[in-house]
Each structure stands twice: as structure tokens, then as C-alpha cells.
Amino acid sequence: MDHLIEIRDMYKIYAIGDEPVHALDGVSLSIDEGEFVAIMGSSGSGKSTMLNILGCLDVPTKGSYLLDGTQVAERSSSELAHIRNRKLGFVFQNFNLLPRTTAIENVELPDLYMGRLSARERHKRAKMLLERVGLKGREYHTPSQLSGGQQQRVAIARALMNNPPVLFADEPTGNLDTKSSVEIMNLFTELSNEGITIVMVTHEDDIAAYAKRHIVMRDGKVMRDDLQDGGVRKTQAEVSKLVKEALA
Amino acid sequence: MNFAMIFKVALRAIMRNKTRSVLTCIGIIVGIAAVIAVMAIGQGAQTMMVKQISSMGNNLVMVFPERRRAGSVSSGRGQGQTMTAADAMAVKTELAHLVQGVSPSVRATVQMMYASKNWSSNIQGVSPDVLLISNWSMGEGRFFTEEETELYSRVCVIGTTVKANLFGDDEDPVGKIIRLNNMTFTIVGVLNSKGANNWGQDQDDVIMAPYTSVQRYLQRSKFDNINMMNISLHTMDDLEDAKREITALLRQRHNLADYQDDDFEMRDTTEIMNTIGSVSGLMTVLLTAVAAISLLVGGIGIMNIMLVSVTERIKEIGLRMAIGATPTNILAQFLLEAVVLSTIGGAFGVALGVGGAHFIGWWKGWPILIQMHSTFGAFFFSSFVGMFFGFYPAYRASKLHPIDCLRYE
Structure with missing residues (x-):
């Protein structure tokens, strides 16, 4: 079976001063449909660079990237925009909702660029998604009228708008309190159970514990990938042990 | 994303910042109003002069006897005896x-x-x-x-x-x-x-x-x-x-x-008309140039505001790109925003210019002539100003990398 995401010998090299910095140093990995992956590591380990490249927001210096069977490296910026629009959903640490714009309009946005639905269908789907993330009755609230947890729910609904096969989350609970974090992670778990592939970057062990597969990175290299014991949720303690071993 | 959608997005961005949008428009409003009022007054004056000169005579040619000279002293025209x-x-x-x-x-x-x-x-x-x-x-x-x-x-x-x-x-x-x-x-x-x-x-x-x-x-x-x-x-x-x-x-x-x-001199009304016409035409051109400069300043105002707007909304640009906006979408959004701003400014400017010209005409008792083509010309020129001065900021926005925008602090 083909992998949903497959990268080979991927490098991302920044020329800072005389010394080139390898943010990604020959990474190869694959992710299958339905997986819930946490990419972990301390800051500067290359985990965010990895997520940006997987999310087609950034391009690798070299290496191949197959997304859903198509080669993504060396695409034009407008082709990448189309790929992001149709195949990927994003959830950011700081939510990135359009200010002074209602929740439902924020959720509708991806389809405006895709133009798949009629205005009425778009509205209906956005409403349905907001209900699904538990925001029924708050469709016409603007971000400033919503709590952080609620804003992140809007962002998740928006990420789901175009029904993408993959959801990328960059520290999705980084700006949230513990209670909201738990709620958001439970939502991710539900989505994962429904078959959506989720790739999440986090440095918090308790958040990573919600994922079923853990990739630990350091200095642009994958130190540990627990694919072999995959499919089984680990406790926070197990995740902490795994990370400690990987970086030892 | 179709045109209507982009238009809606641009309109919403304008409405979101009402004060700033109004201030930006004022530059264009003043510029267009000045152009229209000056042209109306100038053309009114010219038309009146032409009418008055033609009231001097029908296809008129005037012939005067030569000026009589006594030594180096020249007498007035028409005093010759020839x-x-x-x-x-x-x-x-x-x-x-x-x-x-x-x-x-x-x-x-x-x-x-x-x-x-x-x-x-x-x-x-x-x-x-x-x-x-x-x-x-x-x-x-x-x-x-x-x-x-x-x-x-x-x-x-x-x-x-x-x-x-x-x-x-x-x-x-x-x-x-x-x-x-x-x-x-x-x-x-x-x-x-x-x-x-x-x-x-x-x-x-x-x-x-x-x-x-x-x-x-x-x-x-x-x-x-x-x-x-x-x-x-x-x-x-x-x-x-x-x-x-x-x-x-x-x-x-x-x-x-x-x-x-x-031993005679000849004058015709076309000569007089040309002279007066060129003088008043020159005045109109000069004043219109001054008015056009204010329009240019208004255009630069639009460019300035759009550049600020691009920087201010860089995260919005990043987000839009992340969820699938192509560079063309972004370009169109900001360009249209500039064009809509300047066109709204142009419409108000036309109204203010026409009203102002009538007011000045009424106040000073000057004849005014508002020509349809110059009014439409000024209006479309305002859209063009928006397009011209909005292009660079929009182009800059479209060339941004999504990841740089999202990371921008």
C-alpha cells in the first residue's frame, strides 16, 4: 500500500553566516492514512521545519516528498497553494483566525478559495462543522468574543472545511490552559478515531501522549520513531521515558 | 475564488478600518474634486469668451489703416489716414x-x-x-x-x-x-x-x-x-x-x-480667439496640473496606506496562503482593495467637484461648464490611480512566503 506521506533524504539547509545550518539533515519517514503522529523535540531540533515542509508551507533544500502519491517538492507557489487548499488542514498555536470576522465566516474561508460549494452549501457545511467541534450557537461570534479554547475549535473546524486527508497541528495547545488543552486533545482523538490523519508538533509529553506514534528529533535528525510498537497509546510516563531514551 | 468573493473580501477589509479608509479616500476625493472644479470653471470661462468673441462679429475680419508715425512716435491703431x-x-x-x-x-x-x-x-x-x-x-x-x-x-x-x-x-x-x-x-x-x-x-x-x-x-x-x-x-x-x-x-x-x-493691418476673430483661448487654455492646463498633482499625492497616499495594510495584515496573508490562497488571489485582493478605495474616493470626488464648481459659479457669478467626458475621465482616472499605486503593495503581498508571514512578529 502506498503511504499517504513519504519523504526521502530530506535536507533543509539555511545559510546563516559562513556555517550552513542543517535544520533537516537527511530525514526519511513515511506516514500512513489514519495515523496520529506527534513530532517531538526541543526547540531548534527541526520539528517545526519538518512540519512546515510536510504542510507545503516551506520547500526543502533537497529530497523527495510524495504526498498522496504526487511529488510535492519543486512545485510553484500557486500549485502548493492548491495542494494546501485541497489536501491539508492547519491548526496553529496562535489560532490565526481573521480578526473581526465571525466564526462561521472563518470556517467558510478555505472553500472560498476552492470554490467547490455554493454559498448556501458552504454556509451549511460550516455550521455543521462548528456544531461538531461544540460551538453550536456561537456561529456569529467574532474571535475576540471567544475564549482561547473556543478559538482553537473554530480553527479546527476551518481546517476540516475542505475535507482534507491530513491535519497538521503546530503546538495546538501551546496557548491554552490545561482544561482547554484536554478538550482540544480529546477533539483531536475523536477526529483521529474517525480516520483523519493527524500530524502534530509538540514539546509537551502529556500532549504527545494523545498520539499513537511518536517521532523524536534532535539537530535535524530523527532520533527515535516508535512506529514498530505503533497503534498503542502510551501514557505520559511512557512518552517521557521514550523521549529521555531517544535523547540520551 | 471568483471575482465577487474577492470583491467582498476587499470591501470587508475597507469596512473594517473605516477611519483609515475615509482618510485614504480624502486624498483622492480632493484630487478628483479639484480636477473637476478647475476644468468646469476653466471650460466655462473659455466657452463664455468664445461666445462673446463670436458676438463681436460673424466670421469677422477687421482692417485698420496703418499706424501713422511721426518720427519715432507711433499713433494708435485706426488713426492713419490711408x-x-x-x-x-x-x-x-x-x-x-x-x-x-x-x-x-x-x-x-x-x-x-x-x-x-x-x-x-x-x-x-x-x-x-x-x-x-x-x-x-x-x-x-x-x-x-x-x-x-x-x-x-x-x-x-x-x-x-x-x-x-x-x-x-x-x-x-x-x-x-x-x-x-x-x-x-x-x-x-x-x-x-x-x-x-x-x-x-x-x-x-x-x-x-x-x-x-x-x-x-x-x-x-x-x-x-x-x-x-x-x-x-x-x-x-x-x-x-x-x-x-x-x-x-x-x-x-x-x-x-x-x-x-x-498701409493697413488685418485682424480676425480667430486670431483673437486663439490668443484668448491659448491664455485661458494655459490657465486651465496649469490649474489642472496643480489639481492632478494633488491627485498624484492622493495616489501615493493610497500606496502608503496599502503598504502599511500589507505589513499590518501579514499574518492574515500568511493564514490565507496556508489555507489555499494563491499569490494571484492575494494580489487581486489587495489590488481590488486599492481600486475600490480610490473608486469610492473618485465617486465622492466627482460629486464634490460638480457641487463645488456649481457653488463657486453661483458665489462668484462665474460661468461653469461641466463636460460629461471630463467627469467620466476623472472618475475612471481615479480607478486607474488606485490600480497604479495599489499594484506595488499588492505585488509585494503576493510574493510573500506563507511561512515568513505566519512567523512574522
């Missing part, structure tokens, strides 16, 4: 294929008296052709005839100003006898009013009599000299031919040898 009424009659009869009317003109200052009232003005000695040449029409009575001209009749017609000063509103001047420098003349008609000319001179302060009578009784001259002749051509298309033939005829009549200069 042109006669016979010259005028010759032009009329021999060049009938080119001219539709010729009137000699002699002038004298007269003191007019009727009953206890008196009035001083210049009397013009003319022939009946002057009616046609100078676009006069009769209000009351009639003009004097060719026969009366030939018979040195002491008849005259007066303008409304003279009528008002000698007769008041109630009395009918036709048939009344007035004294001109102690000579009695009978009024046969009153001219319709023409109003003031370009130079503010009252054209109705006029009295006309046959040139023969003016020469004999008022100038007390034994000679046939005239101050000028007014010639009306059939059509202005013949102007060059007419000038050449009139010159040839007058030179022949004055027995001028080839080496001698003309």
Missing part, C-alpha cells in the same frame, strides 16, 4: 464671392441730449451691413437703410444703455429727435441688448448712425477716411483666401509698389 469708405465699398462689390457684408467704421465722441437728460458716448458711423456683421438685432423700430446712408441722413439707432439714460423705461425713443453735439438726429430704432464683452465693456452703450452723416456732421471732415472696416466672410474656411484677396485689392487701390509695406 483707408477710405470707398475702399470698403470696393471690397464689398469686387470680393462679393468671399464676403457677405462690409461696413466702414468711423468714430466720434458725442454729447447726446434729449429734453433735460444728456449722455456722453462714442458714436459709430457704420453702414447697414453692421447688423449682419456684428450680430446685432433690432429691439424696437428699424435700422437705417442704404438710401439713408447715401443721402447723409441724420438718423441713428441706440443701444439699451443709451435708451435707459436718455429716455428711462417708459418713453418710446423711436421717432424722437435728439441732439448730438448740437446736430439733430432722429432715432429710428433700438438695438437688442448684447451685455458686457470680455473686457467688461458695456456693448449696449452704443449709438450708430450712417458713416456718411458721422463724417460730415460730427467729424466735420471733408475726407472719406475711416477708422476701420469690418468685413464678414461667407465662411471662415475662406479666411486665408479672403485675407490674400483683400490685401491685393487694397494694395492695388492704394497704388503700393512691390517694395512698399502694406
Whole structure:
């Protein structure tokens, strides 16, 4: 079976001063449909660079990237925009909702660029998604009228708008309190159970514990990938042990 | 994403920042309003001048005798002694294929008296052709005839100003006898009013009599000299031919040898119109240029605001790109925002300019002329200004990398 995401010998090299910095140093990995992956590591380990490249927001210096069977490296910026629009959903640490714009309009946005639905269908789907993330009755609230947890729910609904096969989350609970974090992670778990592939970057062990597969990175290299014991949720303690071993 | 959607997005961005949008628009509003008002006033003035110059005469060519020189002192135009009424009659009869009317003109200052009232003005000695040449029409009575001209009749017609000063509103001047420098003349008609000319001179302060009578009784001259002749051509298309033939005829009549200069000068209304037109046209161009500069400044204001807006909304740009906006989408969004801003500014500017021009016209009593094409031109130009000055900021926004935008602090 083909992998949903497959990268080979991927490098991302920044020329800072005389010394080139390898943010990604020959990474190869694959992710299958339905997986819930946490990419972990301390800051500067290359985990965010990895997520940006997987999310087609950034391009690798070299290496191949197959997304859903198509080669993504060396695409034009407008082709990448189309790929992001149709195949990927994003959830950011700081939510990135359009200010002074209602929740439902924020959720509708991806389809405006895709133009798949009629205005009425778009509205209906956005409403349905907001209900699904538990925001029924708050469709016409603007971000400033919503709590952080609620804003992140809007962002998740928006990420789901175009029904993408993959959801990328960059520290999705980084700006949230513990209670909201738990709620958001439970939502991710539900989505994962429904078959959506989720790739999440986090440095918090308790958040990573919600994922079923853990990739630990350091200095642009994958130190540990627990694919072999995959499919089984680990406790926070197990995740902490795994990370400690990987970086030892 | 279709045009309507992008339009909606641009409109929402404008509405989100009302104060800033209004301030940005003001630059364009002022610029467009200034252009329209200045052009309306300029073109109004020009049209009025053209109208007034054409009221001087129909396809008019004026011929003056040469300026007389005594040593190095030049006398005024029309004071030379070289042109006669016979010259005028010759032009009329021999060049009938080119001219539709010729009137000699002699002038004298007269003191007019009727009953206890008196009035001083210049009397013009003319022939009946002057009616046609100078676009006069009769209000009351009639003009004097060719026969009366030939018979040195002491008849005259007066303008409304003279009528008002000698007769008041109630009395009918036709048939009344007035004294001109102690000579009695009978009024046969009153001219319709023409109003003031370009130079503010009252054209109705006029009295006309046959040139023969003016020469004999008022100038007390034994000679046939005239101050000028007014010639009306059939059509202005013949102007060059007419000038050449009139010159040839007058030179022949004055027995001028080839080496001698003309002893007369010729002027036509196109010359005057061109001069005045070029002066007022220059003024209009200058003022429009000043107004256009304010439009340029308004355009730079739009560019400035759009650049600020791009920087300010860089996260929004990043987010839009992340969820699938192509560079073209982003370009279109910001470009359209600039165009919508400037077009709204243009619409208000047109309204303000038209209103302002009418107000100034009403306040100062100036004629104004608002031309459809210049109004539409200014309006579309405002959209163009938005497009021109909005392009660079929009292009810059479209070239941003999504990841740089999202990371921007």
C-alpha cells in the first residue's frame, strides 16, 4: 500500500553566516492514512521545519516528498497553494483566525478559495462543522468574543472545511490552559478515531501522549520513531521515558 | 475564488478600518474634486469668451489703416489716414464671392441730449451691413437703410444703455429727435441688448448712425477716411483666401509698389480667439496640473496606506496562503482593495467637484461648464490611480512566503 506521506533524504539547509545550518539533515519517514503522529523535540531540533515542509508551507533544500502519491517538492507557489487548499488542514498555536470576522465566516474561508460549494452549501457545511467541534450557537461570534479554547475549535473546524486527508497541528495547545488543552486533545482523538490523519508538533509529553506514534528529533535528525510498537497509546510516563531514551 | 468573493473580501477589509479608509479616500476625493472644479470653471470661462468673441462679429475680419508715425512716435491703431469708405465699398462689390457684408467704421465722441437728460458716448458711423456683421438685432423700430446712408441722413439707432439714460423705461425713443453735439438726429430704432464683452465693456452703450452723416456732421471732415472696416466672410474656411484677396485689392487701390509695406493691418476673430483661448487654455492646463498633482499625492497616499495594510495584515496573508490562497488571489485582493478605495474616493470626488464648481459659479457669478467626458475621465482616472499605486503593495503581498508571514512578529 502506498503511504499517504513519504519523504526521502530530506535536507533543509539555511545559510546563516559562513556555517550552513542543517535544520533537516537527511530525514526519511513515511506516514500512513489514519495515523496520529506527534513530532517531538526541543526547540531548534527541526520539528517545526519538518512540519512546515510536510504542510507545503516551506520547500526543502533537497529530497523527495510524495504526498498522496504526487511529488510535492519543486512545485510553484500557486500549485502548493492548491495542494494546501485541497489536501491539508492547519491548526496553529496562535489560532490565526481573521480578526473581526465571525466564526462561521472563518470556517467558510478555505472553500472560498476552492470554490467547490455554493454559498448556501458552504454556509451549511460550516455550521455543521462548528456544531461538531461544540460551538453550536456561537456561529456569529467574532474571535475576540471567544475564549482561547473556543478559538482553537473554530480553527479546527476551518481546517476540516475542505475535507482534507491530513491535519497538521503546530503546538495546538501551546496557548491554552490545561482544561482547554484536554478538550482540544480529546477533539483531536475523536477526529483521529474517525480516520483523519493527524500530524502534530509538540514539546509537551502529556500532549504527545494523545498520539499513537511518536517521532523524536534532535539537530535535524530523527532520533527515535516508535512506529514498530505503533497503534498503542502510551501514557505520559511512557512518552517521557521514550523521549529521555531517544535523547540520551 | 471568483471575482465577487474577492470583491467582498476587499470591501470587508475597507469596512473594517473605516477611519483609515475615509482618510485614504480624502486624498483622492480632493484630487478628483479639484480636477473637476478647475476644468468646469476653466471650460466655462473659455466657452463664455468664445461666445462673446463670436458676438463681436460673424466670421469677422477687421482692417485698420496703418499706424501713422511721426518720427519715432507711433499713433494708435485706426488713426492713419490711408483707408477710405470707398475702399470698403470696393471690397464689398469686387470680393462679393468671399464676403457677405462690409461696413466702414468711423468714430466720434458725442454729447447726446434729449429734453433735460444728456449722455456722453462714442458714436459709430457704420453702414447697414453692421447688423449682419456684428450680430446685432433690432429691439424696437428699424435700422437705417442704404438710401439713408447715401443721402447723409441724420438718423441713428441706440443701444439699451443709451435708451435707459436718455429716455428711462417708459418713453418710446423711436421717432424722437435728439441732439448730438448740437446736430439733430432722429432715432429710428433700438438695438437688442448684447451685455458686457470680455473686457467688461458695456456693448449696449452704443449709438450708430450712417458713416456718411458721422463724417460730415460730427467729424466735420471733408475726407472719406475711416477708422476701420469690418468685413464678414461667407465662411471662415475662406479666411486665408479672403485675407490674400483683400490685401491685393487694397494694395492695388492704394497704388503700393512691390517694395512698399502694406498701409493697413488685418485682424480676425480667430486670431483673437486663439490668443484668448491659448491664455485661458494655459490657465486651465496649469490649474489642472496643480489639481492632478494633488491627485498624484492622493495616489501615493493610497500606496502608503496599502503598504502599511500589507505589513499590518501579514499574518492574515500568511493564514490565507496556508489555507489555499494563491499569490494571484492575494494580489487581486489587495489590488481590488486599492481600486475600490480610490473608486469610492473618485465617486465622492466627482460629486464634490460638480457641487463645488456649481457653488463657486453661483458665489462668484462665474460661468461653469461641466463636460460629461471630463467627469467620466476623472472618475475612471481615479480607478486607474488606485490600480497604479495599489499594484506595488499588492505585488509585494503576493510574493510573500506563507511561512515568513505566519512567523512574522
